[in-house]
Amino acid sequence: MAEKGFLLVADITGYTMFLTSSELEHAQGVLDALFKSILAEIQAPIVLSNFQGDAALAYLPDARLPQPQFPLDAIERIYCSFANTLAAMRLNTTCTCNACRNMDKLDLKFFLHHGAYVMQTLAGRNELQGPEVIRLHRLMKNSVIKATGIKAYALITAQAADAMALPEFFAKTIPHVEPSEEFGDTACFVYDLAPVFARWRAARRIVVEKSEPQAFEPIECDLPVPPAVAWTYVTDVAKKVRWQQGIDAMRMTGLSAGRVALGSTQHCAHGKDQIVHDIVDWRPFDYVTYHIHTPFGTVVRETAEFTPLESGGTHLSIRCARPESANPLAQAMVRMTMPLIKGKLVRERRASKEVLLRVVAEDLEGNGVTMDG
Structure with a gap:
């Protein structure tokens, strides 16, 4: 039976070039760490469907949406986990191999859509199926970087934006249209994620530690x-x-x-x-x-x-x-x-x-x- 919800792809930018121009053993170690940083943050109520080479496909049924801004919070959290892992590897390595030098070419981008889908069992695995899933995958071949110069982005369709009902937020993003022979023009918004990570790193941590004196029982x-x-x-x-x-x-x-x-x-x-x-x-x-x-x-x-x-x-x-x-x-x-x-x-x-x-x-x-x- 068809369900409606958010469809999300997290796709590593520069994956193929990095893999083909780097020593395989070192390149695989870098990619494994980055994939783990993505997987660690794809948590309930988001459901991981599968990995497709350099991309993870996930979905979130409307019935499990905790609050309207949740998809944006989740994307930002996944990106910060990825970017922080990548930054730590860059900082901590002294290796001069191609894989370690080429890490700067890697980044992460997201594609978020909202629509109907069905779950189909293939070879014992649950796979997302339907025209809107195909549309999402077609958006991965796009002109965003050429048009905007933004490398780390979330491309959010108008359908997904409407489902979140946050017009003030999307008014501050970059409108973008992706044409397709199958689906015609898909209206989208481009959200730059690099400033999100910069703010995340710069923000001061303020917490009440368990060990410090407290006003009353927690x-x-x-x-x-x-x-x-x-x-x-x-x-x-x-x-x-x-x-x-x-x-x-x-x-x-x-x-x-x-x-x-x-x-x-x-x-x-x-x-x-x-x-x-x-x-x-x-x-x-x-x-x-x-x-x-x-x-x-x-x-x-x-x-x-x-x-x-x-x-x-x-x-x-x-x-x-x-x-x-x-x-x-x-x-x-x-x-x-x-x-x-x-x-x-x-x-x-x-x-x-x-x-x-x-x-x-x-x-x-x-x-x-x-x-x-």
């Missing part, structure tokens, strides 16, 4: 969903408001071209009061850190960390540091008054944990989804 629980899905229950306000206790409403501001990102802010309404959570570190789907605004200009660092479990689920740890400020007097005052409200906050956090577990279980039951898909 939330620790195992969720029966993969990290990318668990992530949305914390970062998507429509989901978070369902389980977070002690609040009446929640909204987001400071979106980056329609996407929640570093610099975005959660506003949590408590009656007439609002608690503001600024996102100061954003690492989908590993961790997110907030600065929660507290009295006298102090902030509380809160980190939500997502650790994959062997079962396919996620261990969620939400930790809060003690109030902080550049003003020692303000910091001391707020830390002294924290015990007055600590009991109430601990009760709300414990209740939030129980509601979160129940909400996730209800969602799984309602969607008919199990951990094995």
Whole structure:
């Protein structure tokens, strides 16, 4: 039976030239490391279909889409894993063989489409089939680099862009059209990934370590969903408001071209009061850190960390540091008054944990989804 969803190809640029102009043994070692960096990030709810030489084909059914911006977050995460692996090999090698010299010619590009497909079993393997799958593969032979000069890119069809419903984001990308005898013109958007990796490398890590003093007991629980899905229950306000206790409403501001990102802010309404959570570190789907605004200009660092479990689920740890400020007097005052409200906050956090577990279980039951898909 046909399904609808996102179809994704991750394709290594320069693969053939690298393989044919380098010593095979060294070249294979480099490519193995790069393929592993890609495979490590193609995780549920994305499903790997197969490898096709220098490209990985994957898909994401609409029914399993955690949030509209998820395909972009996933592409960026895969690219940063690949680019970081490649950069580390370049830095650490002292070898002068052709393979090591030619690593600079390698990069990664993506092709994202949305449409109908069917799964067909061939020789014991499940293969994606259908006209839209063919269209996706035809897009791999394109004029993007010639037209734009961009080597590391995501070519996203208008159908995929429409399915994500992020017009502000795609207004900042490069419109592109790819002609085809079979499918006519396919309208697309070109998204440059090199700046994404540059920002990822330059960003300062801000976390609440397990070993540092904390304001109160952390939330620790195992969720029966993969990290990318668990992530949305914390970062998507429509989901978070369902389980977070002690609040009446929640909204987001400071979106980056329609996407929640570093610099975005959660506003949590408590009656007439609002608690503001600024996102100061954003690492989908590993961790997110907030600065929660507290009295006298102090902030509380809160980190939500997502650790994959062997079962396919996620261990969620939400930790809060003690109030902080550049003003020692303000910091001391707020830390002294924290015990007055600590009991109430601990009760709300414990209740939030129980509601979160129940909400996730209800969602799984309602969607008919199990951990094995």
